[in-house]
Amino acid sequence: MAQKRRFTGKYAAIYCSGVLIGEAFDISVKVSETMLEHRAYGDRWQHREPDIADWSVSCKRYSLASGYGLGASIDIAATQAYYSATPVMVAVYGLDGEAGSKIIEGPVWVSEGNLGLPAAGMEEEGIEFVGAGEPTFFIGM
16 A cells, blocks of 8 residues: 655755755645635625635744854845845755655745744744745645
């Protein structure tokens, strides 16, 4: 019997325009659709129809504050905010040991980058991408 692969959200690799920006954890891929509400005289129930879809990806990563890549998420977000002529391509891979399976890929804008430096010395970075067009889904969607 074939075994299904299950991604727990603990490990992922994020590529931005083909460049690995880091292995990450706490990955979230959100796909949503705006619903139009309408009704007619005499209706007793609300009617909805889909309008337009949207998607986003967010993730976090740890690294030593003294290590290479401190603030990489902030740098990517700031660079794209400054040079925002075109969206970048992002690809998200769920990692299973050394191997990975592509989950989603598509054009995005970097909407947010954040950095935390707690007293323990472990940096926690986060980055959020918002869709800038239709993504390609590779597993489970």
